[in-house]
Every structure is written in C-alpha cells, then in structure tokens.
Amino acid sequence: MKLGKTAIAAIALVIAAIGILAAYFLTLPPPSQPTPPAAPPQPQPTQPTQPAQPQQPAQPQPPGPTLQTLTIGASSIRVPADFYDFVEKVRRGEVKVTINFWTQMSDWEVSVMKSVIERFQKEYPGVTVKYTNVQNMKEQVKAGVLTGDVENTAHVFTWAHDWTGDLADSGAIIALDQYLPPETIADLKGQYMASAFTSGMYKLRLYGLPWAAEAIALVCNKDFVPAAPRSWDEYEKVMQEWYNPSKNTYGLAYQIDPYHVYPFVTAFGGFYYDEDKNAVGVNSPGTVEGLTFYVTHVMKYMYTADTGMEAQLKIFLEKRAPCMITGPWNTKTIQENIRNAVVYAIPPIDGKIPKPFSGVKLLWITSVTTGDKNRLYASLLFSMWFTLSDDGLRILVDAGYIPVKLSMLQYLQANADKYPMILGFAQSVANSVPMPKSANMNYVWGPVADALSAIVTKYNEQGADAAVKAIKQLLDEAQSKIEAKIKS
Amino acid sequence: MARVKSGGLYPAHVAYMLILLSLSMYLFFSLWPIAYSVYIAFTDANNYNIASEPRIRELQAQLARITGYLQANRERVLNLAYRADEYLGEAAGCLGGLKSMIEQSTPETFSLARLSQLRSCADSALTFAARIITSNETYLYYFGSLGDVVSRAVALIDGGVWGDIDRVVGFKLAVSADDLSQLRSTTVPKIDQALAALEQARGMLRQVETDYDLFVRAATRGLEEEIDRITMHFVGLQNFQTLFSDSRFPNSIFKTILFVLTSVPLKVAVGVALAFLFSSELIYGRRVMRALLLIPWALPVLLSVTTWRMFMAPQMGPLWALLQSVGVDFNIYNKEWDAFLAYNIVEMWLAYPFIMTVTMAAISSVPRELLESAMVDGASAWQRFREVMLPLTARPILFASILTAGASLQAFMVPLLINNGGPTKEVQFLWFPRTTAGVNEMMMLFGYNRAYLDQQYGLSAAAYLVVVAILFLYALAWYFLIYKRATPGGA
Numbered sequence: 001m002k003l004g005k006t007a008i009a010a011i012a013l014v015i016a017a018i019g020i021l022a023a024y025f026l027t028l029p030p031p032s033q034p035t036p037p038a039a040p041p042q043p044q045p046t047q048p049t050q051p052a053q054p055q056q057p058a059q060p061q062p063p064g065p066t067l068q069t070l071t072i073g074a075s076s077i078r079v080p081a082d083f084y085d086f087v088e089k090v091r092r093g094e095v096k097v098t099i100n101f102w103t104q105m106s107d108w109e110v111s112v113m114k115s116v117i118e119r120f121q122k123e124y125p126g127v128t129v130k131y132t133n134v135q136n137m138k139e140q141v142k143a144g145v146l147t148g149d150v151e152n153t154a155h156v157f158t159w160a161h162d163w164t165g166d167l168a169d170s171g172a173i174i175a176l177d178q179y180l181p182p183e184t185i186a187d188l189k190g191q192y193m194a195s196a197f198t199s200g201m202y203k204l205r206l207y208g209l210p211w212a213a214e215a216i217a218l219v220c221n222k223d224f225v226p227a228a229p230r231s232w233d234e235y236e237k238v239m240q241e242w243y244n245p246s247k248n249t250y251g252l253a254y255q256i257d258p259y260h261v262y263p264f265v266t267a268f269g270g271f272y273y274d275e276d277k278n279a280v281g282v283n284s285p286g287t288v289e290g291l292t293f294y295v296t297h298v299m300k301y302m303y304t305a306d307t308g309m310e311a312q313l314k315i316f317l318e319k320r321a322p323c324m325i326t327g328p329w330n331t332k333t334i335q336e337n338i339r340n341a342v343v344y345a346i347p348p349i350d351g352k353i354p355k356p357f358s359g360v361k362l363l364w365i366t367s368v369t370t371g372d373k374n375r376l377y378a379s380l381l382f383s384m385w386f387t388l389s390d391d392g393l394r395i396l397v398d399a400g401y402i403p404v405k406l407s408m409l410q411y412l413q414a415n416a417d418k419y420p421m422i423l424g425f426a427q428s429v430a431n432s433v434p435m436p437k438s439a440n441m442n443y444v445w446g447p448v449a450d451a452l453s454a455i456v457t458k459y460n461e462q463g464a465d466a467a468v469k470a471i472k473q474l475l476d477e478a479q480s481k482i483e484a485k486i487k488s
Numbered sequence: 489m490a491r492v493k494s495g496g497l498y499p500a501h502v503a504y505m506l507i508l509l510s511l512s513m514y515l516f517f518s519l520w521p522i523a524y525s526v527y528i529a530f531t532d533a534n535n536y537n538i539a540s541e542p543r544i545r546e547l548q549a550q551l552a553r554i555t556g557y558l559q560a561n562r563e564r565v566l567n568l569a570y571r572a573d574e575y576l577g578e579a580a581g582c583l584g585g586l587k588s589m590i591e592q593s594t595p596e597t598f599s600l601a602r603l604s605q606l607r608s609c610a611d612s613a614l615t616f617a618a619r620i621i622t623s624n625e626t627y628l629y630y631f632g633s634l635g636d637v638v639s640r641a642v643a644l645i646d647g648g649v650w651g652d653i654d655r656v657v658g659f660k661l662a663v664s665a666d667d668l669s670q671l672r673s674t675t676v677p678k679i680d681q682a683l684a685a686l687e688q689a690r691g692m693l694r695q696v697e698t699d700y701d702l703f704v705r706a707a708t709r710g711l712e713e714e715i716d717r718i719t720m721h722f723v724g725l726q727n728f729q730t731l732f733s734d735s736r737f738p739n740s741i742f743k744t745i746l747f748v749l750t751s752v753p754l755k756v757a758v759g760v761a762l763a764f765l766f767s768s769e770l771i772y773g774r775r776v777m778r779a780l781l782l783i784p785w786a787l788p789v790l791l792s793v794t795t796w797r798m799f800m801a802p803q804m805g806p807l808w809a810l811l812q813s814v815g816v817d818f819n820i821y822n823k824e825w826d827a828f829l830a831y832n833i834v835e836m837w838l839a840y841p842f843i844m845t846v847t848m849a850a851i852s853s854v855p856r857e858l859l860e861s862a863m864v865d866g867a868s869a870w871q872r873f874r875e876v877m878l879p880l881t882a883r884p885i886l887f888a889s890i891l892t893a894g895a896s897l898q899a900f901m902v903p904l905l906i907n908n909g910g911p912t913k914e915v916q917f918l919w920f921p922r923t924t925a926g927v928n929e930m931m932m933l934f935g936y937n938r939a940y941l942d943q944q945y946g947l948s949a950a951a952y953l954v955v956v957a958i959l960f961l962y963a964l965a966w967y968f969l970i971y972k973r974a975t976p977g978g979a
Contacts, residue, residue, distance in 0.1 A: 142539045169536040169718050171543025175622075182619045186612040194650030201646075204618045204629065204639050276640045306802045306821045314803065367542060430655045434647065439536040446942045450924040453912030460822050474914070474924060481923075485944075 073390035077187045086377045090126030097378040098128040102154035104137040112399040160359035161199035164437040173364040175205035196404035199360040208362030209387040212401040215358035216327040217428035222340035224322035232349040239301035251301025253316035253324035258448040263354030265290040275438040283479040331400040343424025358432035443485040447478035528949040535943035540718040573693040575617035582610035630710030641685035648678035727950035734923035740934045748896040759843025785841035793905040822911040846888040850881035900932040
C-alpha cells in the first residue's frame with residue numbers, strides 16, 4: 001500500500017509544518033499591543049504585582065519604605081528592607097538563585113572575571129553566577145530581550161558606557177532607580193568618581209554602575225624618558241632626537257583614529273559632539289586648530305604608513321620609539337616587553353590641557369530579570385558587589401583595570417610604587433571627557449574617521465602642508481554628513 | 489467544486505494538502521524574509537529603532553493612560569511637582585554655598601568636610617528631584633524640555649563641578665592657593681551655568697502649577713515624540729537617494745566592476761595555465777603537486793586572507809620587506825592601487841584551484857586519439873593546443889569563469905580583511921559630489937560597513953537591493969549572451 005503510506009506521510013508533514021509555524025508564532029513576542037490591560041485610567045500608583053509595567057515601588061513620599069544599611073566592602077548603602085532580607089538570605093544560602101553574567105572580552109580578562117566571580121560566590125553562596133563570554137554581545141542581548149528568553153539571556157552584562165543610550169532606548173536594560181529608592185541611589189553616588197557615576201546615567205535615570213574606566217595617556221620607556229615632560233614643547237625635543245625614518249626610529253608610537261587624537265582636539269577647545277546641546281563640533285575652530293597642531297607637531301614624528309594599533313605597538317615594544325600614546329588595554333603586553341614602563345599625563349600644549357576620551361565599564365541589568373524578583377535582586381546585588389567590594393576590585397586592579405571607586409583610588413595612591421602604570425592611567429581618567437552616550441554618537445565616528453584617514457593619506461602622499469590645507473574642508477564635509485544623519 | 493471520484497492515484501485532498509504545505513513553506517522560508525529585507529530598505533532602520541519594541545510597548549502603555557491619569561491625580565501630581573521644585577531649590581542652595589565657599593575661602597579656611605557635606609547635600613536633593621521628574625507618577629520628564637534641562641544641570645554638576653573637584657582636590661588633605669585659583673577660574677563658571685539650568689527647570693515646574701492643562705497636553709505630546717524617536721519609519725526612496733547623493737556608492741560599484749575585469753582574467757589565466765602544466769605527462773610527481781596546489785581552496789578564507797595581510801603588511805610582512813629591499817615601496821594600507829593589486833593577487837590565489845580543477849577535468853576528457861591524429865597530421869605542439877585542446881576545453885572554462893566572475897562581483901572577505909576597503913581619501917566619481925570614502929570599498933563591503941560601522945540598517949539594505957539588481961543584470965546577461973548561444977551547438 002504505497003499510496004496510503006504517501007498520504008500518511010504527507011499528512012504527517014503538513015501537521016509537522018503547521019506545528020512548526022504554530023510554535024514559531026506562539027514564541028513570538030506579542031505584537032505591540034498598545035495597552036495591555038485596557039483598564040480605565042485609574043492606575044494605582046503602587047502596583048507591586050505588575051512587574052511587566054514598571055512602576056515606582058518606592059516613592060519619595062515621607063512614609064517611604066523602611067531602609068536598612070547594607071555593607072559591601074567598606075561601603076554602607078541604605079537599601080529597602082526586603083532587598084536587605086534577600087541579601088541576608090543568599091548570604092546564608094537559604095535562597096537559591098541563578099543569574100547569567102555576560103562579557104565580551106579577551107582571554108586574559110575572562111580568567112580575571114572568573115576569579116572575581118568565585119569570590120562573590122564565596123560571599124553569597126545562594127547566588128549562582130553563570131558566566132559566559134560571548135561574541136556579538138549587544139545583538140545577542142537585544143535579541144534575547146525581544147524574544148523574552150529569560151533563561152538564555154544575560155541578566156547582568158558589562159561594556160563601556162557609550163552603549164547606554166542605545167540599550168536604554170531599546171528597552172533592553174532597566175533603570176536601577178525604578179527598583180531602588182532615591183536614598184540608595186544617593187548613597188551609591190557617593191562611592192564612585194563623579195564622572196564615572198554620571199556615565200551610567202541617561203535621561204536622568206541611572207542604568208548602570210561603574211567598575212573600571214580607561215583613558216589614553218603617554219606611556220613611556222623610563223630608560224629613555226626618565227621624567228614626565230612638563231610641556232609638549234619639551235616632549236617635541238625628545239621626538240626630534242628620535243625621529244629618523246632611515247633607521248626606522250620614530251618620536252612617538254600612536255594609533256590614529258577619532259578616539260585617539262581627541263586629546264589634541266580638546267586641548268584647543270574643540271569637540272566632536274556635545275550631547276547636552278545636541279551640537280556637532282567636528283568643524284569647530286578648536287577641532288580644526290587641534291588637528292592642525294596634530295599634523296604639524298605630532299604626526300610629523302610618527303610612522304604614518306600604517307597607523308593601526310599592531311604596527312604602532314610593535315614600534316614601541318621594539319624600542320624604536322621612546323613613548324606611545326595608548327590606553328590601559330595594552331598594559332599587559334607593554335609590561336611583558338618593557339621593564340621600565342611608566343605612564344605620564346599627555347603634556348599640556350602652551351598651558352592647554354589635552355583631555356582624552358574616557359570609557360567607563362558599566363554593569364547593566366537586562367529587562368528580562370523583572371519577571372522574577374529574586375533574580376532581579378540577585379542581579380542588583382551582583383552589580384553592587386562587583387562595583388563596591390574592595391576585595392573584588394583589588395583582583396581587578398591587580399589585573400590592570402583602572403578603578404573608579406573612591407576608596408580604591410585612595411588605596412592606589414597609598415601604594416603608588418606598586419602600581420606605576422595603573423596610577424598614571426587613573427590620573428588620566430580623572431582628566432578625561434567621558435565619551436558621549438547618546439545614540440547619535442554612532443553617526444559621528446564614521447565620518448570623522450574617514451576625514452582623519454583622508455588627512456593621513458594626504459600627508460603620506462603630498463606632505464604636511466597639503467594635509468594641513470585639506471583639514472578644514474574635510475572636516476566641513478564630515479560635519480555636514482553628520483548633521484544630515486542626525487536630522488533625518 | 490464537485491468532489492472528484494477518487495479513481496486516480498492520489499485523492500484530491502492529499503494534493504491540496506501538499507499544495508498547501510509547499511505554499512506555506514515557500515511563504516515562510518523564502519518570501520517572508522525577502523519581503524522583510526526589501527521592506528527594511530525603505531525604512532530609516534538604525535541601531536536604536538530596529539529592536540525597540542520592549543521600550544515602545546512600555547511607553548505606549550504609559551501614553552494610553554497618561555491623560556486620564558494626570559487629570560484624575562491632579563492634586564497628587566501638583567504636590568509632587570511642588571516637591572521637585574523644592575528639591576531643586578535645595579540643590580541650588582547647596583551649590584550656591586559651594587560657590588561662595590570657593591570664592592571666599594583661603595587655603596587655611598577651606599574645609600574639606602564642609603565641601604563633602606555640600607556635595608552630598610546637592611547630590612541627594614538632585615537625586616530626589618530627578619526621581620520625581622522621571623517617575624511614572626508625574627510624567628514631568630515629558631513636559632517640554634524640562635527633562636533635558638534637568639539632565640543638563642545634572643551633567644554640568646556631576647561631570648563639570650564634581651569632575652573638577654575630583655581632579656583638583658582629589659584625595660588631598662588640604663588645598664593649596666593654586667588649587668583654589670583653579671577652582672575659581674574653571675569651576676565657578678560651571679556652577680553658574682548649573683544654577684541657571686536649575687532656575688530654568690524650577691520656572692518650568694512653576695508653570696505646571698499655574699497651567700495644569702497645558703502641562704497635560706505638553707506631557708502627552710512629549711511622550712508621543714519620545715515614542716516617535718525610537719520607532720522605525722517608512723521613508724520611501726530616501727535611502728536610495730542618499731546612496732547616490734555622493735560618490736561613495738557609485739565609486740564602489742565602479743571599483744567592483746573594475747575588480748571583476750582585472751581579477752577574472754588573472755584567475756582564469758593562472759588556473760588554466762597551471763592545469764595545462766600539470767596535465768603534461770612530462771612532469772614527474774605531478775599528482776602530488778596537483779594535490780598540493782589545491783590547498784588554497786581547502787583553507788578557510790578568513791585564515792588565508794589574514795595570513796596574506798600579515799604577509800604584505802608594512803613594517804611586519806616578509807613580502808613587504810622583500811619588496812622594500814629591491815626599492816619598491818609597497819603599502820596596502822595607504823596606496824589605493826597597491827591595495828587593489830593585493831586584492832587581485834589574493835583573489836587569484838583563492839580562486840585558481842577551482843579553475844584549475846575544472847580545466848583539468850576538461851583536459852582529461854579530451855580523447856587521446858584526437859591529439860594523436862593531429863600529431864600524425866603534422867600539427868605542432870602549439871597547433872595541437874590551439875586547435876584541439878582549447879576548443880574542446882573552452883566551454884567548461886567559460887562556465888568556470890562565469891561562476892568565478894560572480895564571486896568577484898561579490899568580493900567581500902578579501903577587501904574587508906586586507907584593509908577594509910581602504911585607504912580613505914577624497915573620492916570624485918563622474919558627476920557625483922566629492923566625498924571622503926574608502927576608495928576600494930567594494931559594494932558588498934559598502935553595505936556591510938553601513939550596517940556594522942554606521943549602524944544604518946535601512947541604508948545598508950537599500951545598498952544590497954542595488955547589489956541584487958546588479959547581480960540580476962549580470963545573470964540575465966550571462967543567460968542571454970552566453971548560455972543561450974553556447975547551449976544548442978556547443979562551443
């Protein structure tokens with residue numbers, strides 16, 4: 001009965017297909033229903049039973065929630081009583097929660113993270129942290145939130161603060177102040193460097209807590225540059241002595257891109273994008289002047305045929321340049337190759353202070369956690385502990401991260417000889433401008449990078465004068481492109 | 489329809505089911521994704537509006553109830569607005585205290601304890617105020633520019649004032665006269681700006697108290713604007729207009745076609761030459777060598793192209809060093825045509841095994857008798873090659889060339905990994921306006937960079953739609969000019 005079998009097979013296939021389709025549509029997030037419950041507009045301001053529609057569990061009203069003081073490391077934070085109870089329970093292991101923690105890091109960082117997490121687990125055996133190092137983290141997190149896949153999505157994850165706007169606008173992360181009273185927020189604020197804490201704020205809400213920061217500085221081989229240059233003029237003399245392309249020696253190793261040249265832009269009062277005023281400053285007089293100075297007083301002493309990180313780092317490591325302007329991410333490689341590396345501030349140019357961009361590493365909590373209070377609280381606790389515990393932070397500092405918690409900075413200052421590079425970078429962070437976290441910044445990087453590359457190409461092909469002449473026009477063009485994109 | 493007497497092999501309902509099944513499969517797996525990506529090409533999709541449904545849903549829920557809620561809770565909202573106003577006033581008071589302290593103190597009288605007291609006073613007042621303003625109980629954040637004004641004040645205070653104090657005072661136990669003068673010159677103006685912003689915000693809060701209905705309307709509008717900002721819009725042909733508004737994309741199409749014209753002859757010439765060479769019975773051990781020559785085909789492209797980049801990279805690569813030693817300054821990073829040459833070499837290296845294999849198969853199928861009889865007729869080796877081998881192997885080589893030209897047209901990995909389509913220069917192509925662009929950005933890479941560097945998915949999808957059109961034209965040309973002609977009688 002071949003026929004019957006075929007028919008049965010066909011029917012089975014149809015059923016399977018319908019099943020697949022049905023499964024697909026059932027797992028889709030509900031199409032944006034404008035109003036989940038079309039309840040008449042009489043919402044009780046406090047609806048703790050509706051986590052999907054974030055309300056204010058805590059109010060700044062006088063009869064606020066009872067607060068208790070939670071101690072993490074040397075910090076005391078006032079927290080709501082039920083959060084405090086939760087912390088006590090997981091400390092004793094009475095409540096068991098699992099949270100997913102995601103990073104997108106290189107191998108050595110992963111092992112550091114593991115040891116920090118181990119420490120956390122020891123203190124709070126009730127919370128199991130499932131740590132995964134992923135690629136394409138942003139896309140994965142957003143996709144996980146969209147599909148509402150609670151178990152397989154990050155609950156806590158970390159990256160530099162410039163993702164904040166983007167993630168907050170898409171609703172992928174939660175604002176901590178929706179779940180914590182203002183007292184807690186105010187106490188937290190007092191713990192970190194002001195600029196680091198602010199980088200976690202977006203539209204007046206606090207989205208993430210900072211645990212490390214990075215900004216570029218002048219990293220030198222102490223054998224060649226024994227003391228911090230007091231001005232760029234002074235350092236330029238060093239560069240003049242070193243620069244000899246025929247022998248393959250250069251005055252400075254320096255990666256060229258919009259991020260790295262920013263100190264020279266800010267020194268002359270320039271900027272790329274001001275998010276408070278929503279202003280683009282790519283062709284502002286300061287930016288033009290800064291880049292002109294850059295071409296004539298910095299690029300002139302560099303190897304410009306390949307301005308990528310690998311090639312420039314190699315020049316510095318092979319001692320073919322006395323210094324390199326770079327960030328803490330290269331600390332490990334530099335220390336492995338150069339015995340006597342020190343970090344100096346980028347010297348002032350005629351008294352004008354060059355301020356690099358800084359990136360602050362934040363911990364964010366994804367919005368999938370809001371369905372389960374224990375998971376949410378565990379995520380909050382993990383974020384607080386990670387950014388506040390002095391023991392955990394010490395592991396990070398020893399691994400080369402630049403801390404932003406005030407007590408850790410004091411510790412660094414007290415042990416200055418033990419951390420020569422980290423302290424230098426920490427000073428550079430204090431002297432930096434946080435990268436804008438507006439989603440508009442995405443439109444700024446590309447055109448500025450193009451303009452800079454074009455300047456370098458011009459410099460290589462036709463020399464410094466031609467490059468200087470082209471700056472204004474290239475920046476004008478980049479400016480108009482960015483403005484067009486922001487407006488559209 | 490009348491029920492057909494089921495006399496045939498298949499009952500009619502089985503046929504319907506099969507049709508239904510195949511149609512639904514077709515719709516689900518082919519048409520839907522295609523339609524979606526075509527749709528994206530006509531939107532302004534970017535990184536913050538493409539996956540923002542969770543936030544939009546949250547805001548829409550708020551929008552649905554905002555008016556009713558604000559009307560019903562007038563007293564409560566007004567009360568909270570009043571309190572926010574008070575908190576802002578308190579913060580302003582603390583900042584004023586800080587200002588006068590900086591202005592009037594001497595290093596001896598400057599008290600760090602008082603400084604931290606003022607700081608935490610201002611911070612906590614601002615935190616409370618911000619909490620009320622952003623709260624879903626007041627919707628004050630959406631009232632005109634109130635949210636932005638308070639944000640700016642907070643940014644000025646946190647980043648500016650406290651940032652300066654962190655930097656200048658840091659963890660010192662006492663401040664010097666120099667520190668104080670620095671604070672006076674840089675920080676006091678920032679305090680003034682922050683105070684002005686706070687005053688502006690307080691003014692707006694008082695406006696809420698005087699004209700509540702205006703506030704309700706403005707807050708609703710503000711919320712609508714916020715939803716609109718993170719919603720994807722249909723923009724018609726604007727993306728296509730943008731693509732051709734400057735030289736970047738036209739140039740990248742031009743460069744791609746140029747690349748096809750240079751790389752295909754190169755690949756085919758090398759592949760065919762090697763195939764003939766290694767088909768010759770005169771070469772000892774040719775089987776082993778032939779096998780070894782296929783290696784580039786077997787390696788992952790990512791690995792081999794990265795290796796090539798390292799091989800040619802200035803300051804690092806051995807090939808670069810060799811060329812340098814004979815006086816050639818070869819630079820794949822900042823010379824347009826050096827990079828283009830590098831793409832051609834790498835593409836050739838990646839693709840010749842394919843051409844070689846196809847050609848060798850064709851060669852081995854040429855009957856030996858033909859060659860022998862040609863030889864008997866007195867044809868020279870060259871004549872045998874030209875008159876017998878080439879015509880008999882031409883068709884397979886032609887088809888291999890067509891396929892490999894398709895690959896060149898879609899060049900992506902090679903330019904991406906060699907130098908991401910660089911170097912970047914000013915580009916002027918035909919009548920299109922000048923612009924700065926990667927001069928070797930092939931069209932596939934162009935689309936990729938728009939999506940992953942600029943995060944403009946709409947523009948990227950539009951670019952790929954153009955690419956698809958070009959590929960379609962290529963396929964049509966291939967079909968009508970070559971396939972149709974070649975098929976009936978053979979080459």
